[in-house]
Amino acid sequence: MDRKKVLYIGTPIFNYHKKIIAEFEAQGYSVDFYNDRPSESSFIKGMIKIKKSLLNSLIQKYFDKIMSETKDKTYDLVFIVNCKVFTPEMIRQIREIQKSARFVLYMWDSLTLYPNSRDLIPIFDTSYSFDSEDSEKIEALKFLPLFYCKEYEEVGQADTKERKYDIVSVCTAHPNRYKTMHELFPKLESKGIRIFSYMFLNKLQYLYNKVFVAEFKGSKSSEFKFKSLSEQENLAVLKKSNTVFDMQHNKQSGLTMRTIETLGAKRKMITTNVNIKRYDFYNENNIFVMDENNLDKIEQFIKHEYEPISIEIYKKYSLHSWIETIINEADNNYFR
Secondary structure, eight states: OOOEEEEEEEOOOTTHHHHHHHHHHHTTEEEEEEESSSOOOHHHHHHHHHHGGGGHHHHHHHHHHHHHHHTTOOOSEEEEESOSSOOHHHHHHHHHHOTTSEEEEEESSOTTTOGGGGGTGGGSSEEEESOHHHHHHOTTEEEOOOOBOHHHHHHHHSOOOOOOEEEEEEEEOOHHHHHHHHHHHHHHHTTTOOEEEEEEOOHHHHHHHHHHOGGGTTOOGGGSBSSOOOHHHHHHHHHTEEEEEEOOOTTOOSOOHHHHHHHHHTOEEEESOGGGGGBTTOOTTTEEEOOTTOGGGHHHHHTSOOOOOOHHHHHHTBHHHHHHHHHHOOOOOOBO
């Protein structure tokens, strides 16, 4: 019997797309994958954020390429993550060709960051978001948190004796993250807290921020990394960690990928996202919700041992369960 077919369009960030493809295949599908951007060059990615309209001709050419290569294929599922550059009219063109396919959209980012994506939601048969507030505001947008992969589950099963770092932070340097970490981490280190911090930033974005973003005015290039950590490097650091530090983008309420991976790795977390208290895996001994009034309690929190959560809740956030939801439209409750 022929395997069902998926046309998957998404961002190839940190190899998540490869893991999603592998899980689709494990659940009986063959997959054709396309980047949701015309190029992975730093210049193109930077321009999409700063002035996407300047790339319209390049985006159209790239879209035409996808259409040309897929027009003679018949897909059971068209799965698109974020859809950063394609217009509603482009999605309608795919629908016109793939008349028998079910179209599913997943918003990996908040609609406050990508407001034009609102216009895409009615075009899809099912639309999901990692952001609970977006889902509560828009009836047609279902709530589905992000996921952890088996590599993080393996970290959670590994020997926990070697803990080189009390706190580890690997992130993209958004303005609010940079400002907080720039001020907080030196204070914690002065108390003997061992910190691994890796702030990544696209070089073009850094130059833009230096000129136009207030939080970056006095920043130095030496504070940032212009090459992201590989997955293996990130996992190696995580294995040596006790607690993961994470701040959501100040325009997002959804839990970051880092949050769910920390759950998968069975590590404690320090976060600024108060919404995490709503989730069924929340445990105050594992998760410290930081604000400007409780920074003095971080040192004590780090001394707590991680407390295991129920296996049913733990498995619900796996990539396997996430793909099952995309395929079967299963409904789960993720809140306490």
